[in-house]
Amino acid sequence: MKQPFKISAVSYLNTKPFLYGLFQSELDQVVDLSLDIPSECARKLIAGEVDLGLIPVAAIPQLETPHIISDFCIGTEGAVKTVCIYSACPIEEVTHLYLDYQSKTSVALTRYLITNYWKINPQFINALAGFEQKIGDKTAALIIGDRTIGLEGKYAYTYDLGEIWKKHTNLPFVFAAWVSNRQLPTSFLDKFTAALELGIQKRHQVAQLFQSSYLGFDVHQYYHRYIDYELTTEKRQALKLFLEYIAPKREVLVSK
Numbered sequence: 491m492k493q494p495f496k497i498s499a500v501s502y503l504n505t506k507p508f509l510y511g512l513f514q515s516e517l518d519q520v521v522d523l524s525l526d527i528p529s530e531c532a533r534k535l536i537a538g539e540v541d542l543g544l545i546p547v548a549a550i551p552q553l554e555t556p557h558i559i560s561d562f563c564i565g566t567e568g569a570v571k572t573v574c575i576y577s578a579c580p581i582e583e584v585t586h587l588y589l590d591y592q593s594k595t596s597v598a599l600t601r602y603l604i605t606n607y608w609k610i611n612p613q614f615i616n617a618l619a620g621f622e623q624k625i626g627d628k629t630a631a632l633i634i635g636d637r638t639i640g641l642e643g644k645y646a647y648t649y650d651l652g653e654i655w656k657k658h659t660n661l662p663f664v665f666a667a668w669v670s671n672r673q674l675p676t677s678f679l680d681k682f683t684a685a686l687e688l689g690i691q692k693r694h695q696v697a698q699l700f701q702s703s704y705l706g707f708d709v710h711q712y713y714h715r716y717i718d719y720e721l722t723t724e725k726r727q728a729l730k731l732f733l734e735y736i737a738p739k740r741e742v743l744v745s746k
């Protein structure tokens with residue numbers, strides 16, 4: 491039997507439509523899938539432990555020969571709901587800011603917005619597990635993914651980074667994309683992208699499947715209004731701008 495394609499995908503709720511598509515296709519027979527926190531998806535692809543990953547886009551410049559696969563991503567056209575800075579005081583007064591260890595893109599996005607949008611100078615702290623407990627007084631935290639579910643209204647101030655990026659650039663944003671570090675066979679890629687497309691088309695059903703596990707959080711709305719899965723030309727432009735900022739010396743081909 492041929493070696494399966496090794497894939498690392500994000501273990502959060504936003505990725506379930508993609509997984510649904512993969513399991514509905516015949517591909518589940520030829521892929522070896524692991525679900526990981528985003529920073530680990532990036533590490534595995536950079537280390538060559540997987541052939542393909544749904545990785546934080548901030549890690550793309552660290553790959554030697556990145557290939558962005560498909561016209562799908564984890565993106566947003568504005569507010570995203572699950573990438574936020576939580577704070578007990580207005581952000582202008584924050585002195586310490588914890589950066590989620592599960593993230594790569596939103597950490598870079600936070601640094602970008604702190605400098606270019608808010609123009610403030612808090613001390614950044616690379617967080618370890620359990621950092622959410624440290625929010626209070628003048629200490630804030632960036633939290634991403636499923637751990638943000640249920641935090642709405644818990645802290646006096648919430649800053650949605652998709653929304654702030656949109657305000658600042660008038661562009662959508664891409665958090666994660668399907669990326670390989672070498673050209674993969676077209677026969678596989680065609681099936682893979684068809685599976686992703688199927689999953690996105692059926693995300694209404696996926697939302698129904700998962701809704702009962704996320705009480706108080708509207709999964710359908712999350713999949714249709716907040717997360718935007720299409721890697722459009724405008725999103726590619728936004729991605730280019732963002733990567734040029736975080737890795738000015740490294741040119742990455744993001745257009746098709």
Ligand SMILES: C=C(O[C@@H]1C=C(C(=O)O)C=C[C@H]1O)C(=O)O
Nearest residue numbers: 528546572593594595596635665
């Ligand atoms: C919108 C999200 O995007 C995530 C944010 C990432 C990051 O900051 O590195 C990586 C993967 C995405 O799943 C989220 O998980 O809430």
